[in-house]
Amino acid sequence: MRKIILDVDTGSDDAVAIMTAILSRELELLGVTTVHGNLPLPYTTDNTMRVMDFMKSKIPVYQGCPYPLVQDLTPGRRVNADEVKHDTIIDGKVVAVHEKELPLPPAVSGVQEEHAVPWLWRTLKYANEKITLIPVGAMTNIATVLRMDPTVAEHIDEIICMGGGIHVHNRSYRSETNFYNDPEAAKIMLNCGVKVTVVTLDATHSSWFGYEEVNELRRIGTKEAEFAAQMLYHRIYAANLIGARAEKKSALHDVLAVCAAIDPSVLTDVRHESCDVDIGGHIADGALMVSSRYRYSRPENPTYIAYQADRDKLFAMLCRYLARGEKI
Numbered sequence: 147m148r149k150i151i152l153d154v155d156t157g158s159d160d161a162v163a164i165m166t167a168i169l170s171r172e173l174e175l176l177g178v179t180t181v182h183g184n185l186p187l188p189y190t191t192d193n194t195m196r197v198m199d200f201m202k203s204k205i206p207v208y209q210g211c212p213y214p215l216v217q218d219l220t221p222g223r224r225v226n227a228d229e230v231k232h233d234t235i236i237d238g239k240v241v242a243v244h245e246k247e248l249p250l251p252p253a254v255s256g257v258q259e260e261h262a263v264p265w266l267w268r269t270l271k272y273a274n275e276k277i278t279l280i281p282v283g284a285m286t287n288i289a290t291v292l293r294m295d296p297t298v299a300e301h302i303d304e305i306i307c308m309g310g311g312i313h314v315h316n317r318s319y320r321s322e323t324n325f326y327n328d329p330e331a332a333k334i335m336l337n338c339g340v341k342v343t344v345v346t347l348d349a350t351h352s353s354w355f356g357y358e359e360v361n362e363l364r365r366i367g368t369k370e371a372e373f374a375a376q377m378l379y380h381r382i383y384a385a386n387l388i389g390a391r392a393e394k395k396s397a398l399h400d401v402l403a404v405c406a407a408i409d410p411s412v413l414t415d416v417r418h419e420s421c422d423v424d425i426g427g428h429i430a431d432g433a434l435m436v437s438s439r440y441r442y443s444r445p446e447n448p449t450y451i452a453y454q455a456d457r458d459k460l461f462a463m464l465c466r467y468l469a470r471g472e473k474i
């Protein structure tokens with residue numbers, strides 16, 4: 147089994163990604179670390195604990211960094227992480243892609259006392275076999291541990307991150323949410339010398355789902371599948387209602403990163419390209435920049451950019467794992 151650590155900013159797609167990791171038999175989830183991003187840290191941590199309790203999982207959860215490394219200290223680069231708003235009011239109705247409280251029972255389990263970053267350091271430093279990191283929120287926790295002790299990179303098998311967009315963006319003209327939420331952290335992560343597979347918005351939007359997949363998930367008949375259907379439905383409805391796109395589709399971005407750790411062939415167009423992240427703080431702040439020729443970053447920058455995914459394979463994997471859940 148592949149040892150992994152999932153770093154999340156639990157919102158709706160993170161929640162389904164956590165379920166997928168727990169239900170898959172190919173992955174050994176050593177722990178989950180939470181970070182700011184979709185919502186302020188207290189909410190992403192509470193949402194994560196709601197999912198873990200819903201899954202009756204005893205896998206430990208460690209709370210991480212509440213703010214980006216430096217970005218929100220520059221007025222205008224981004225709103226303060228405590229003011230992140232994903233609520234959109236339409237006709238008086240609050241429509242949020244990422245609910246401050248996932249529609250799950252309140253968590254009864256507690257998050258671990260230890261901070262995520264020292265736990266990440268200790269777990270990597272003394273690992274008896276290499277570990278795969280799967281960050282699907284702002285990269286702040288990952289960057290902090292890499293800066294605290296760069297030698298831990300020797301114990302990382304691969305980083306499979308959900309982030310960036312080449313031709314698809316969702317946070318500004320050129321940026322994607324996770325990289326936009328902490329550009330400096332994304333830059334540190336991409337340049338740490340470890341193999342990094344970047345699951346971009348191009349890949350996740352090439353494998354997005356619609357209402358027919360909502361119905362298919364509902365027919366699986368487990369509580370996990372029902373919850374995933376609810377999340378997918380809400381994402382399609384919310385994105386459509388706020389006019390984010392005309393198509394009645396939504397990508398479960400973070401699920402693709404987890405499935406790529408199980409079966410890399412779910413990513414169908416992966417290119418070994420030199421890349422970096424803009425930290426200029428202007429219109430391209432947080433943008434993922436790639437080049438197949440210009441190796442601005444260190445030559446050993448082993449970054450693999452995923453541009454496409456196999457939508458049918460992804461959905462089949464998701465259904466297979468959710469079917470292992472608790473029958474309704």
Ligand code: BDR
Pocket residue numbers: 155157158159160184282283308316322323324347399400
């Ligand atoms: C990423 O941003 C978040 O909103 C999602 O959870 C995903 O990790 C997509 O850009």
Ligand code: CA
Pocket residue numbers: 154155156157159160184282283400
């Ligand atoms: Ca996420």
